[in-house]
Amino acid sequence: MPEPTLCCRVPGAYCDRCDLLVGLPGLRVIGVERDGRDCLVVTVESAAEPMGCRSCGVIARGHGRVDVHLVDAPAFGRPVRIVWRKRRWLCPDPGCEVASFVEQDERVASARAVMTRRACWWVIEQIRREHASVNGIRRHLGTGWRTVWESIKPLLQAAADDESRFEGVTILGVDEHVWHHASTKAIEDGGRGPKELTGMVDLTRDPNGHIKARLLDLVPGRSGATYRQWLDQRGEAFRSSVQIATLDPFHGYKNAIDDQLQDARSVLDAFHVVKLATQVARTSAGGCSRTPPVTAAARTTRCTESATSCAPGRTGSPTGSSPGSTPRSPPGTNTSKSNSPGSVPNRSAPLTTSTPTPPAVPSPRRSLTPSPPARSRRSLVSGEH
Ligand SMILES: [Zn+2]
Numbered sequence: 001m002p003e004p005t006l007c008c009r010v011p012g013a014y015c016d017r018c019d020l021l022v023g024l025p026g027l028r029v030i031g032v033e034r035d036g037r038d039c040l041v042v043t044v045e046s047a048a049e050p051m052g053c054r055s056c057g058v059i060a061r062g063h064g065r066v067d068v069h070l071v072d073a074p075a076f077g078r079p080v081r082i083v084w085r086k087r088r089w090l091c092p093d094p095g096c097e098v099a100s101f102v103e104q105d106e107r108v109a110s111a112r113a114v115m116t117r118r119a120c121w122w123v124i125e126q127i128r129r130e131h132a133s134v135n136g137i138r139r140h141l142g143t144g145w146r147t148v149w150e151s152i153k154p155l156l157q158a159a160a161d162d163e164s165r166f167e168g169v170t171i172l173g174v175d176e177h178v179w180h181h182a183s184t185k186a187i188e189d190g191g192r193g194p195k196e197l198t199g200m201v202d203l204t205r206d207p208n209g210h211i212k213a214r215l216l217d218l219v220p221g222r223s224g225a226t227y228r229q230w231l232d233q234r235g236e237a238f239r240s241s242v243q244i245a246t247l248d249p250f251h252g253y254k255n256a257i258d259d260q261l262q263d264a265r266s267v268l269d270a271f272h273v274v275k276l277a278t279q280v281a282r283t284s285a286g287g288c289s290r291t292p293p294v295t296a297a298a299r300t301t302r303c304t305e306s307a308t309s310c311a312p313g314r315t316g317s318p319t320g321s322s323p324g325s326t327p328r329s330p331p332g333t334n335t336s337k338s339n340s341p342g343s344v345p346n347r348s349a350p351l352t353t354s355t356p357t358p359p360a361v362p363s364p365r366r367s368l369t370p371s372p373p374a375r376s377r378r379s380l381v382s383g384e385h
């Protein structure tokens, strides 16, 4: 007799393999189908077993079902919907304050949740690790932006409120982050609020001596006062544990460290050391610059984004000018770049004498890719699910 090829061999019984595939704790799969929007609809229920009243503990009586629809993480390239056939119960004790109740399981979803708990954490991980946007995520889930954001917001808020992430920090980094270039109109008025944030990062080495940079906090503003206030809020225990404070070459942050972390050693972070050194090398190698506005003289030599020294322009190529740029200088034009009018001066300044002197060529501060609002606090979330 041939081996059965069906997954669910016993009609009417639960299937361990289907349960394993769906993987919702405490729930058994009783049906799978595809709806008209190409979503996988998985119907689940808990196994029948005695239930005590959540108030008095008396064995409750079954009282029908309530179908609860939940958005789950996508599977097999399709959005997934869970239909949880929740059991409803009646308490037989006439003196009990709870007349009836519906089963709940926080591992699956909170009461009145629209998304499963694992879907919420899947979203957070996608945003946190894969640079996904809320808008991209909601397309994968086949649901709305607000549904996604309102579902993950309480988890993010709880993580942000959890001060345990500040424990054990011995190496503390700080840098600014420009997270949008739109209007600074208040969020309540439809704007995006402050453009600039100050980010604090835990750079403490693990027992193996490895650094796993962990974002501790992001606060609005980019000033020494912002950082000083944040350090002040952390308390003495936190400040006294910090042994090394790294920073970008901005005297405001340095002043805050001097003020709040007297016992810590200030260290210029590696990124800015390399950046400043590279600028010096570029300047001495030929004086090219990527500082807008680009003059015709400066365009005769170009640096690539990743280059560490200047590469001479390809004389045989077209001008390489972007539309609207000025034409190439006539031969004989001095190609050295001086402070161009209108350039933004670098507010950075070296903190120690060993730091390379900022070049004569002013360069804009590192401009980071703006993030959508939903991504602003993603990395505050601990890895615990
Ligand atoms: Zn099965």
Ligand SMILES: [Zn+2]
Pocket: 053, 054, 055, 056, 057, 058, 091, 092, 093, 096, 097, 098
């Ligand atoms: Zn009761």
